[in-house]
Amino acid sequence: MVVLVEFISTQYGDFSADLNRARLHEVCVAKDGIITGPFGSQLHKKDYVELGTPMITVEHLGDNKIIKHNMPRIKSEDIDRLSRYILRTGDIVFSRVGSVDRRTLIGSSEDGWLFSGSCLRIRPDQQKIDPRFLSCFLGLPKFKEYIRKIAVGATRPSLNTSILNELNIYFPKIDEQRKIAAILSSVDAAIEQTDAIIAQTERMKKGLMQNLLTGKQRLPMFGDNWKMVAFEQVASIRREKINPKVVGELPFCIELEHIEQSSGRLISSSKTSEQSSIKSVFHQGDVLFGKLRAYLRKYWLADRDGYCSTEIWPLIPNRRLIAPGFLFQLVMTDRFIDAASITYGTHMPRTDWDVVKGHQINLPSVPEQEAIVAILSSIDKKLDEEKKYRDHLETLKNGLMQDLLTGRVRVKVDGNV
Known part of the structure; x- marks a missing residue:
């Protein structure tokens, strides 16, 4: 890696003078590169079903991830009518209203899903810009701060295609983009794995609490009545x-x-x-x-x-x-x-x-309480360690994003990452 020293000042902070600059619409596909989801007149209560194609709304957008909980679904016979709003791998779904700095990258498991009118869809031209790189760029803290600042509406901030079209994007050549995306994706994968461990451990602890703190499950060395x-x-x-x-x-x-x-x-x-x-x-x-x-x-x-x-x-x-x-x-x-x-x-x-x-x-008796606490506290310790490790990964990722996406640190494109 080589550290650069020449920078230009932008709305999102300082970027390497060696990076390319383009408007967001210029790095998207020519037709329907950035569009708004279907409005209410195109969807009715009868179109929603229990089993069907999932639709991403603003409530399902996290920080570059989808919150797959209570997702509305559209019946299959309406898909052709809504074909303009079908998502493809590599698309980026952006919040249009409310928390306007949230977005997620569409992966292969979401290919064919739909997005709602509370969202905007960005379809990068993958010959010009790597979708993973672009999604990471859109997650830079100063970029998100800028987006919140330029959103329209006093009581409920909102974005539109005109605003997104004109946003400046800074990026290196495509090979370097892909290497940067691979580095950041590896940290994301570690965060996701840690989140899964935390969730599993929390479920285990909740079950033990339900049993041990109510007397449903007794420890073998204790027999006194509660x-x-x-x-x-x-x-x-x-x-x-x-x-x-x-x-x-x-x-x-x-x-x-x-x-x-x-x-x-x-x-x-x-x-x-x-x-x-x-x-x-x-x-x-x-x-x-x-x-x-x-x-x-x-x-x-x-x-x-x-x-x-x-x-x-x-x-x-x-x-x-x-x-x-x-x-x-x-x-x-x-x-x-x-x-x-x-x-x-x-x-x-x-x-x-x-x-x-x-x-x-x-x-229970105090000795039995202390034995129960020892079991639950050991799980709490495990959770604390995993959460501290996750905090470390988040700090690492934020530092890497700031260095790699602004061009402060450049990645060699010959050889492995």
């Missing part, structure tokens, strides 16, 4: 507060956004300033539970002392009856989240302690 208790018997809210305006900066503070949704991972923290609002105090072994919009599943088992938003409950485990780790696993369960979702407040729904405190839980 007892039903109210939640308030095993946990209470730590009520201690502190005012940063009085005591000054607090070095370790947790806000709701610092806790990853559903996983129980702490992803960051902050320091308070003298202008910060009142905070709650928590201690190591407390279970932090986000009471604002409990369905977001924000919880963390504190591994140190600190301070948190008053929108978070620091729950003190009654260690005579419950192990901290077992309490942490309990608040993750769907059953507890359902109880915590009985709220007060319409616009800012908060968990009602008067409801939660009476929530009934089935409790």
Whole structure:
């Protein structure tokens, strides 16, 4: 690889002066290179069926991937009528409304699908530009930022073919494009594989939680009966507060956004300033539970002392009856989240302690709890490792995209990637 030093300034940042430049429509096929999907007058409720050809809508567009969930399907006899909107391998489907920076590359498994009027379809001329390269280019952070900026509509941003047609695209020769696409695709494949491992592990843990935390499956070394208790018997809210305006900066503070949704991972923290609002105090072994919009599943088992938003409950485990780790696993369960979702407040729904405190839980002995926690915690550790590895891959990919797609680093086209 050779690092270049001459760059030109563009709407998307600096690019190598050696790269080719063209309008997007100039690197697409001549006929219907960029088109909008069928509008409502071309599709009616009767055209949708349970079994048929899938149709991609804006809700199914992720970051260069398709979210294959609850996809509408069109009956086969309508395909000829909608033939203009049939997707082919190498097409790129772009969001037309809402989150206008989302797009996905169509692979062989989606060949023959349709796209809806909430999307735009780009069909690259593969003699001029590699579809995988182009899709990666359209995912550059500064390109996405630019797209959001030029979208029309104050309340609901939207794109059209005229806007996409005139977008500047920067690219090397086709052989180098293909090598760059192969490098980035290999990282995407690793991310996809890691996502599959995470999803499989999460399913396994959910099944174990359902069995182990309810007593449906008992560990062989324990035979004592479980007892039903109210939640308030095993946990209470730590009520201690502190005012940063009085005591000054607090070095370790947790806000709701610092806790990853559903996983129980702490992803960051902050320091308070003298202008910060009142905070709650928590201690190591407390279970932090986000009471604002409990369905977001924000919880963390504190591994140190600190301070948190008053929108978070620091729950003190009654260690005579419950192990901290077992309490942490309990608040993750769907059953507890359902109880915590009985709220007060319409616009800012908060968990009602008067409801939660009476929530009934089935409790084993503390030694059995600790044995259950050891099993579930080992899975949590595995999940944490896989998610950190995925974060690493995302960072790697973002760095490679910035270097390779802007021409900051060039790829040799002779020999293997």
